[in-house]
Amino acid sequence: MGTDVFNKVEKINSELFTLTYGALVTQLIKDYEDIEQVNIKLEQMGYNIGIRLIEEFLAKSNIGRCADFMETAEVIAKVGFKMFLGVTATVIDQDPDKREFHLILDDNPLIDFVELPEQYKHKLYYSNILCGVIRGALEMVQMKVKCTFMKCTLSDETSSDIKVVLEEVLSDMIPVGYD
Template sequence: MPPLTPPKSGDALFASVDRVNAELFTLTYGAMVRQLLTDLEEVEEVNKQLDQMGYNIGTRLVDEFLAKSNVSRCVDFKETADVIAKLGFKMFLGVTANVTNWDAEGTSCSFVLEDNPLVDFVELPDTCQGLQYCNVLSGVIRGALEMVSMKTEVTWVRDMLRGDDAYEMRVKLIKQVPEEYPYKDDD
């Protein structure tokens, strides 16, 4: 068996990923959220749609992350959360998150972002105060973790667009789904 390749650093991963201009991405995301508000009219429906879009993205991004990062299998949820915070966020958004507020069981934590490129140029009007503008990120995390056999619940706790001092997502491991490999009888 060949030796394991050490994982790349977050900076090396960020440099190795093809990306579009950050401002273009931010403006495009904002236009998409605005169109969803126009089409769906209900803020709660927009929140659900953003989460579902993120979930779909996360189920696909995990393959690229695993292929480019050379990360070996994480031993538990704590290690997985640290990899997401230090490598995943850096690879795809160019920022890192802090993992904090672990519960006693090690099944629930917070990702705290002090910088969030999705919100450049954004100011929420009073009519959109219930909007979880970055809900796509919680969906991405949920979808990516589900692809590595972890069913989670991800909720926003703090949001700088609402006057908080940081962006904080609470991630709770609901259950670890054992991987099943089909058994083939060679008889």
């Protein structure tokens, strides 16, 4: 499923992509000098990407409404990541209430070649833009989520782990005076 869509979309050179993102992050660090701020900015940028990307995603993938949040998780991991990054993620730790899951990224094209300097380890979430993208995209389909990086391979941890928590399902708003 994800592979089909991946074959359809246009590709760019992965090194160009990785280096552009690297330049962006280092420039942010230079400009803000505060790692916490950089994380926040990356997330906001991702949000702005996400709210646009969802349109493209729905148009190309022909995926309908998901039955529950867990189906959403699978779609993000297997189709969304595949379509835009060419990799798939694994969904683990789904909680029984179906309001929370973890995405494990085994392979992340954003971090090719990257080595974090000691002083940024466990502080900078280099790929934090992904959290923003997920939040932005889901918000456009009436799901308000909180998305955080739990672990990052760049900080010598075993895997990259993104936690997604469903905060509320926004109701479809009916325009005022429409009945």
